[in-house]
Amino acid sequence: MQDLISITLAFLAGVLAWANAQTLRRDTDTVVMEAGYRYQVYYRLSDGHQATALRCGWHLAFEVPIRGAAIRANHPCGVTVYKTTRDTSGWGQLSLADTVHPLYDDLCQWSVGAFNVTASSNPFDVGWGVYNLNDHITRGDSLFIVQVGNTFKKLWIRELRGADYIIRVANMDGSQDTTYAVNKSVASGRNFVYLNLLTHEVLNLEPASQDWDLLFTQYSKLLPAGPNQSVRYNLTGVLLNLGVRAARVRLSSQANPDTLTLSAYPLDSCISVIGDDWKRFDTQTMQWYLADTLYFLVQDRADNLWRIRFIGFGGSATGVSVVEKVRLRSGAAGLLSTSTKPLRVYPQPAQEGIYVGLPVHSTAEVALYTLTGQKLFTTTTHGETTLYLPRPSIPTGLYVLQVRSGTNIWTQRVIFE
Numbered sequence: 001m002q003d004l005i006s007i008t009l010a011f012l013a014g015v016l017a018w019a020n021a022q023t024l025r026r027d028t029d030t031v032v033m034e035a036g037y038r039y040q041v042y043y044r045l046s047d048g049h050q051a052t053a054l055r056c057g058w059h060l061a062f063e064v065p066i067r068g069a070a071i072r073a074n075h076p077c078g079v080t081v082y083k084t085t086r087d088t089s090g091w092g093q094l095s096l097a098d099t100v101h102p103l104y105d106d107l108c109q110w111s112v113g114a115f116n117v118t119a120s121s122n123p124f125d126v127g128w129g130v131y132n133l134n135d136h137i138t139r140g141d142s143l144f145i146v147q148v149g150n151t152f153k154k155l156w157i158r159e160l161r162g163a164d165y166i167i168r169v170a171n172m173d174g175s176q177d178t179t180y181a182v183n184k185s186v187a188s189g190r191n192f193v194y195l196n197l198l199t200h201e202v203l204n205l206e207p208a209s210q211d212w213d214l215l216f217t218q219y220s221k222l223l224p225a226g227p228n229q230s231v232r233y234n235l236t237g238v239l240l241n242l243g244v245r246a247a248r249v250r251l252s253s254q255a256n257p258d259t260l261t262l263s264a265y266p267l268d269s270c271i272s273v274i275g276d277d278w279k280r281f282d283t284q285t286m287q288w289y290l291a292d293t294l295y296f297l298v299q300d301r302a303d304n305l306w307r308i309r310f311i312g313f314g315g316s317a318t319g320v321s322v323v324e325k326v327r328l329r330s331g332a333a334g335l336l337s338t339s340t341k342p343l344r345v346y347p348q349p350a351q352e353g354i355y356v357g358l359p360v361h362s363t364a365e366v367a368l369y370t371l372t373g374q375k376l377f378t379t380t381t382h383g384e385t386t387l388y389l390p391r392p393s394i395p396t397g398l399y400v401l402q403v404r405s406g407t408n409i410w411t412q413r414v415i416f417e
Contacts (some may be wrong), residue, residue: 024258024326028311028413030369030400031216033319037236041409042212045300045308045325048343050409053205055217058194059148062165063111064184065191069126069138069160072105072113072192073146075220076234080147081114088143094154096172099145104220104232108270110191110242115144115157128157137161145172148197155197169197191242213300214274215239216321221276236316237276241301246273249295249307257295257307262328267299274298278310288313288372303331312400314373322371322400343403343410349417353390356401361385364405368414371398391416 029048033039039052056077063070073079082099090098106112112119116127124131129140138160146153156168163184170177180200187193187204194203206212218236225231240246245267251257278291290310298306305328312322344357358364358381366387367378376399377392399414 024328027325028398028400028411029323029325030312030373030402030411031321031323032373032402032404032409033216033236033321035319036316037218037319039319040215040217042207042241043214043216043323044211045213045298045306046302046304048411049211050411051207051212052409057196058203058205059146059197060195061113061192062182062184062195063113063191064187064189064193066184068111069116069129069131070111070113071115071128071157071165072110073103073115075104075114076218078147078149082145082147083118084143084145086143088141088156088158091143091154091156091168092174094143094145094172096145096152098143103144104222107219107221107239107272110271118142129159146197151198153197169200209242210301213241213244213298215241219272235276237272238274239271240269240273240298243301245269245299247297248273249297250291251293251295253293255293257309258326260295260307262297262305265297267297279313281315288315297328300331305329305331312371312373318369318373318375320369320373322373343401343412345401345412345414349415350391351417353388354401354414356387356389356403358385358387358403359410360403360405360408362405364403367402367404368392369400369402371400 031041031043031050033041037055040055042051059074059079061072073081081103083101083103084094084098085100086094086098103114103117105114106117119125119127124133126138128142129138131138140157140159144155146155152172154170154172158166158168165182166179167182168179178200182193182195182202184193186202187206189208190206191209192206194205196203216238218234220232221235222230222232247265247267249260249265274296278294279288281288290313295307295309298308300306306325307328308323308325310321311324312320314320343359345354356366361383364381365378366381368376370376376394381387394416396417399416401412401414403410
């Protein structure tokens with residue numbers, strides 16, 4: 001009798017796993033940073049929506065939330081921050097000889113930038129200054145030298161007063177000595193407001209924090225380079241937004257990802273959980289290879305739970321990443337709402353051509369890509385609501401259709417049979 005019960009339970013478990021596998025819907029989104037990773041892309045899991053910003057259009061990023069005092073640097077775009085031996089009284093004498101060592105952004109917490117990593121155990125020390133509990137002003141007590149390409153600037157974050165970061169910047173010879181404010185309200189509702197040190201331009205680059213989950217970008221990371229040696233590299237990868245958590249799941253080639261036990265993988269808020277090692281470059285074949293059994297569980301800002309993996313990567317030639325996603329659980333509030341219509345492609349699978357229901361009624365570029373980011377064709381619309389695209393001379397397989405209008409991007413997979 002016990003054997004019969006065991007067999008029955010095993011059978012029911014198999015049926016439930018099979019039923020679950022049949023109901024899981026797989027969607028494919030293509031994220032486009034463009035050649036040379038020109039853009040950083042803010043991606044929303046619920047509908048594949050993307051917003052872009054020039055990756056190298058800024059040098060420093062200042063934390064926006066009211067209690068935030070983090071200052072991060074755009075290391076992959078030639079920005080290096082140096083701690084110096086002088087306090088603020090030595091501004092006039094500061095020189096390159098006063099540098100101690102370079103400082104780099106933390107890759108686990110957005111709130112720890114290059115200017116914050118030297119903070120002491122004092123809870124009011126933010127690295128570049130100290131918060132005063134009486135007047136609620138954070139006053140800078142350190143001087144820094146910032147290298148932008150071949151240009152060196154001396155920098156003093158004088159204070160954070162209310163919504164204003166007051167900074168002083170000058171050339172190393174003391175010329176162009178300027179004090180100005182970087183105001184948080186320029187990027188209200190965002191995580192960071194950005195600064196171009198060469199033009200003094202304060203920039204609002206991000207979408208609202210509630211409107212994205214993953215950031216496709218480049219960052220600086222220390223990697224081993226031999227016994228007791230390490231080298232810092234600029235890597236292309238994926239970082240989590242605030243409020244997003246993720247876990248890495250590496251399965252065997254025989255395992256069925258649809259039956260994985262979610263409770264076995266605790267979610268982590270470290271922003272680089274997904275990171276960059278879901279791909280590798282083979283110097284012998286000069287090709288990118290994907291870790292096809294590496295999955296990520298991601299809980300987005302709306303508490304939806306997703307399983308994602310990367311099924312395409314074009315490298316710097318195209319800047320294209322292809323993401324396969326499966327929604328495992330809806331959050332209490334359901335999917336994030338959006339003011340734009342979804343991108344519709346039908347029929348699927350297609351044989352001779354496809355109809356595209358456009359999400360915008362303005363000028364848009366429509367393009368078809370392979371999973372490695374090769375563009376097969378492109379066309380421009382001028383306000384149409386529906387577009388018919390005949391099938392180009394391509395073999396049977398999976399492709400990705402992209403619609404770009406301004407800084408907004410929509411993608412949808414296309415199957416030709």
